[in-house]
Amino acid sequence: MYKLLISRILFLFDAEQVHYFVCEVLHIAFKIPFVPALFRSMYTFEHPDLVQEVAGLRFRNPVGLAAGFDKNAEMVDQLEAMGFGFIEIGTVTPKPQPGNDKPRLFRLKADRGLINRMGFNNKGAAVAAAKLRQRKSKILVGGNIGKNKDTPNDQALSDYLICFRELFDVVDYFVVNVSSPNTPGLRDLQEKEPLTALLRELQKRNLEKFTPKPIFLKIAPDLTLSQLDDIIDIVKETEIAGVIATNTTISREGLRVSEEEIKKIGAGGLSGAPLTHRATEVIRYICEKSGNAFPVIGVGGIISPQDALDKRNAGASLVQLYTGFIYEGPGLASRICKALLSKA
Numbered sequence: 416m417y418k419l420l421i422s423r424i425l426f427l428f429d430a431e432q433v434h435y436f437v438c439e440v441l442h443i444a445f446k447i448p449f450v451p452a453l454f455r456s457m458y459t460f461e462h463p464d465l466v467q468e469v470a471g472l473r474f475r476n477p478v479g480l481a482a483g484f485d486k487n488a489e490m491v492d493q494l495e496a497m498g499f500g501f502i503e504i505g506t507v508t509p510k511p512q513p514g515n516d517k518p519r520l521f522r523l524k525a526d527r528g529l530i531n532r533m534g535f536n537n538k539g540a541a542v543a544a545a546k547l548r549q550r551k552s553k554i555l556v557g558g559n560i561g562k563n564k565d566t567p568n569d570q571a572l573s574d575y576l577i578c579f580r581e582l583f584d585v586v587d588y589f590v591v592n593v594s595s596p597n598t599p600g601l602r603d604l605q606e607k608e609p610l611t612a613l614l615r616e617l618q619k620r621n622l623e624k625f626t627p628k629p630i631f632l633k634i635a636p637d638l639t640l641s642q643l644d645d646i647i648d649i650v651k652e653t654e655i656a657g658v659i660a661t662n663t664t665i666s667r668e669g670l671r672v673s674e675e676e677i678k679k680i681g682a683g684g685l686s687g688a689p690l691t692h693r694a695t696e697v698i699r700y701i702c703e704k705s706g707n708a709f710p711v712i713g714v715g716g717i718i719s720p721q722d723a724l725d726k727r728n729a730g731a732s733l734v735q736l737y738t739g740f741i742y743e744g745p746g747l748a749s750r751i752c753k754a755l756l757s758k759a
Contacts, residue, residue, distance in 0.1 A: 417744030430520040441493045454496035460749040470629035470656040476500035478748045481735035482559035486537045488546040495552040498748035505559030509577040511539035525671040528687030532597045540581035547585035558586035594635040594662040596684045607645045614653040629656035636661035657710040661694045687738035691716025702730025720754035
């Protein structure tokens, strides 16, 4: 139904406007008593063998929703009913910010991809924390945190610490986002020296807590092998929980969409099917080179159950969806779960 009819209608309209429209419809629908149960019956698949223990957390299944869809933690209860094992909110910044100018989200239908230059548009860490305190579901939630656009890189640590403090009591794990291509200069923080300093201080504050939370680092798919080697060393040195591989790419190689159309769209991070192979390559390299020293959450171009299986075979402990969820609809998570179970 979704692919045959609903998505075809939704794809006739602006991508960002459709996102907000769908979220509003779901908010209204879930106020009707039987709707949450109906969604769970349609889209949730549970089995004891799908339960995963990663970084000290118990995931009901290994398929999560990546950051970017629910930036302000407003949809956790609705998304929980769609079969996900965990939800990652954000990216959250200390202060609210509008993000980049619109339009800033574009579908590449021929490539089953998206280009976005959202720019960390969100309502701020305090609002996200308040929303999470109001949620009803018990699904695991990750907090993806970043810095405000107007914060210089040499002051970025302060922004990450603010988000860490605001969200600590309401999330189950953290994700340090230094890999989005849509905040000027942000990716410079992936260099070894500033990244080590940032993660070391966050982990120091984390270990001061009675019950520390796992901290993951989200990395770009555009890193060189030597940079990936640095990432492995940094994760080991700072003793954070692991890596999320990968964020969106700035590459435009191998697209079916014309160069003219790509130039018209302009800058932004590319996600979806064009990223599938590269994201899997990065996962495999990190897992093999590190000797599986830490968990890797695989994300990037998971459009089908086979894509998820490939990332698991490459070494990913868990996987996350975003663009595939947009193109394939709310049944994708349960289809992946069934495929994973059949291969177990």
